[in-house]
Amino acid sequence: MWRGLWTLAAQAARGPRRLCTRRSSGAPAPGSGATIFALSSGQGRCGIAVIRTSGPSSGHALRILTAARDLPPARHASLRLLSDPRSGEPLDRALVLWFPGPRSFTGEDCVEFHVHGGPAVVSGVLQALGSVPGLRPAEAGEFTRRAFANGKLNLTEVEGLADLIHAETEAQRRQALRQLDGELGHLCCGWAETLTKALAHVEAYIDFGEDDNLEEGVLEQADVEVRALEVALGAHLQDARRGQRLRSGAHVVVTGPPNAGKSSLVNLLSRKPVSIVSPEPGTTRDVLETPVDLAGFPVLLSDTAGLREGVGPVEQEGVRRARDRLEQADLILAMLDASDLASPSSCNFLATVVASVGAQSPSDSSQRLLLVLNKSDLLSRKGPGPRPDLPPHLLLSCLTGEGLDGLLEALRKELAAVCGDPSTGSPLLTRARHQHHLQGCLDALGHYKQSKDLALAAEALRVARGHLTQLTGGGGTEEILDIIFRDFCVGK
Numbered sequence: 001m002w003r004g005l006w007t008l009a010a011q012a013a014r015g016p017r018r019l020c021t022r023r024s025s026g027a028p029a030p031g032s033g034a035t036i037f038a039l040s041s042g043q044g045r046c047g048i049a050v051i052r053t054s055g056p057s058s059g060h061a062l063r064i065l066t067a068a069r070d071l072p073p074a075r076h077a078s079l080r081l082l083s084d085p086r087s088g089e090p091l092d093r094a095l096v097l098w099f100p101g102p103r104s105f106t107g108e109d110c111v112e113f114h115v116h117g118g119p120a121v122v123s124g125v126l127q128a129l130g131s132v133p134g135l136r137p138a139e140a141g142e143f144t145r146r147a148f149a150n151g152k153l154n155l156t157e158v159e160g161l162a163d164l165i166h167a168e169t170e171a172q173r174r175q176a177l178r179q180l181d182g183e184l185g186h187l188c189c190g191w192a193e194t195l196t197k198a199l200a201h202v203e204a205y206i207d208f209g210e211d212d213n214l215e216e217g218v219l220e221q222a223d224v225e226v227r228a229l230e231v232a233l234g235a236h237l238q239d240a241r242r243g244q245r246l247r248s249g250a251h252v253v254v255t256g257p258p259n260a261g262k263s264s265l266v267n268l269l270s271r272k273p274v275s276i277v278s279p280e281p282g283t284t285r286d287v288l289e290t291p292v293d294l295a296g297f298p299v300l301l302s303d304t305a306g307l308r309e310g311v312g313p314v315e316q317e318g319v320r321r322a323r324d325r326l327e328q329a330d331l332i333l334a335m336l337d338a339s340d341l342a343s344p345s346s347c348n349f350l351a352t353v354v355a356s357v358g359a360q361s362p363s364d365s366s367q368r369l370l371l372v373l374n375k376s377d378l379l380s381r382k383g384p385g386p387r388p389d390l391p392p393h394l395l396l397s398c399l400t401g402e403g404l405d406g407l408l409e410a411l412r413k414e415l416a417a418v419c420g421d422p423s424t425g426s427p428l429l430t431r432a433r434h435q436h437h438l439q440g441c442l443d444a445l446g447h448y449k450q451s452k453d454l455a456l457a458a459e460a461l462r463v464a465r466g467h468l469t470q471l472t473g474g475g476g477t478e479e480i481l482d483i484i485f486r487d488f489c490v491g492k
């Protein structure tokens with residue numbers, strides 16, 4: 001849809017036009033033409049189940065199942081008796097909705113049957129639909145794929161929809177909804193339009209450079225537009241990983257000397273007995289990873305072996321794995337026994353792990369750290385508090401639960417910094433694919449600035465814009481589409 005839109009310099013004179021339309025005539029969804037049907041609500045016994053169809057025979061199927069000559073009014077719920085067209089046997093009294101295309105989810109003629117959710121009713125209606133000529137069961141994600149092929153959703157919106165269906169925490173839901181609303185897509189479309197204008201200016205200069213009628217300073221104008229775009233792209237790429245973390249979970253690693261209470265904390269935060277807790281130092285050997293919802297953020301929480309030297313080969317391997325895992329952490333929960341701060345293992349831990357992460361300035365540190373002093377219940381009420389030379393820390397007792405609320409609040413703040421706040425700010429890049437294309441675009445803009453030759457400069461702008469187009473699914477390869485649509489269930 002992009003090709004050939006801007007080659008004429010005359011277009012530059014006409015000014016910008018709405019270039020970023022959704023994919024309307026790209027490769028058709030596989031097997032489109034057939035009318036598909038599927039159960040779109042969850043499997044199993046339920047109050048109401050929704051079965052839907054999409055395709056040209058939808059209206060015909062509706063008439064056959066309701067034994068009616070006329071279709072019900074569009075987009076209104078109507079109560080109808082559904083019968084098996086082969087035997088005439090009544091199947092259910094159901095609400096039916098008729099959505100003539102293009103004003104439907106897929107853009108095609110669609111029907112929704114809201115039937116009673118018993119398995120026999122659902123399978124009866126599905127079998128009845130299967131007996132109508134021209135209808136076949138839908139494949140996974142086929143409804144959404146048709147919506148995409150018909151220009152109802154762009155690719156980032158499709159990804160948002162997939163994420164919304166899979167969202168498990170509040171923050172994930174907010175982020176997915178924003179993406180489904182098209183925020184990222186609109187942003188890319190705006191950028192692509194800027195590039196189209198810049199390109200038109202460069203092309204105009206190539207074609208009519210000597211022409212007196214050409215506006216003065218067209219090339220300078222293109223340069224200004226490209227520079228502004230570079231700044232915007234750079235800002236987005238800077239927090240590129242945050243949206244991905246929010247989508248797939250931030251890595252939080254619990255570490256500390258043996259017996260600090262690391263496994264106790266992991267069990268407390270995950271509200272299940274993930275790890276063995278015992279008074280014996282060196283209990284945890286392997287890295288134990290568990291997904292948890294921490295203050296609305298998705299987290300992969302790892303319990304690790306206590307860090308110490310001079311132990312047997314098995315525990316040593318555990319310590320090696322713990323250090324490996326520590327390197328991958330987005331957030332480190334560093335834990336010490338508050339009643340044992342003077343021990344060599346505590347001092348060593350403070351001097352190495354805590355000091356090295358704390359030494360990074362907040363802007364360049366890729367890792368964040370929360371220092372937690374556990375077993376506060378063992379500190380005498382009147383006695384001196386923990387050492388005064390300690391870095392900022394939180395007091396906690398896994399035994400009594402004291403300090404847990406404070407820790408959760410601190411975690412919420414840290415995770416908001418690690419994942420980004422999905423309810424405010426600019427839309428986040430939720431997939432590596434987004435980052436790849438924005439970086440590609442930025443690189444091409446770099447080539448534009450360096451090229452001495454105008455034809456090469458124009459080509460660089462074309463490449464840059466191609467990346468933005470691919471991000472929203474224009475010219476998307478079938479391979480990428482297959483991967484994305486595989487995320488969907490049948491009926492979506």
Ligand SMILES: Nc1nc2c(ncn2[C@@H]2O[C@H](COP(=O)(O)OP(=O)(O)OP(=O)(O)O)[C@@H](O)[C@H]2O)c(=O)[nH]1
Nearest residue numbers: 258259260261262263264278282283284306398399
């Ligand atoms: N008094 C008190 N004891 C605690 C607290 N938290 C944990 N413990 C005890 O401390 C001991 C060690 O706890 P774990 O959770 O196994 O400690 P760990 O850091 O995972 O130990 P390793 O895996 O061996 O490195 C156990 O006996 C716990 O019951 C606490 O807040 N107060």
Ligand SMILES: [K+]
Nearest residue numbers: 278280281283
């Ligand atoms: K232990």
Ligand SMILES: [Mg+2]
Nearest residue numbers: 262263283284
């Ligand atoms: Mg442990």
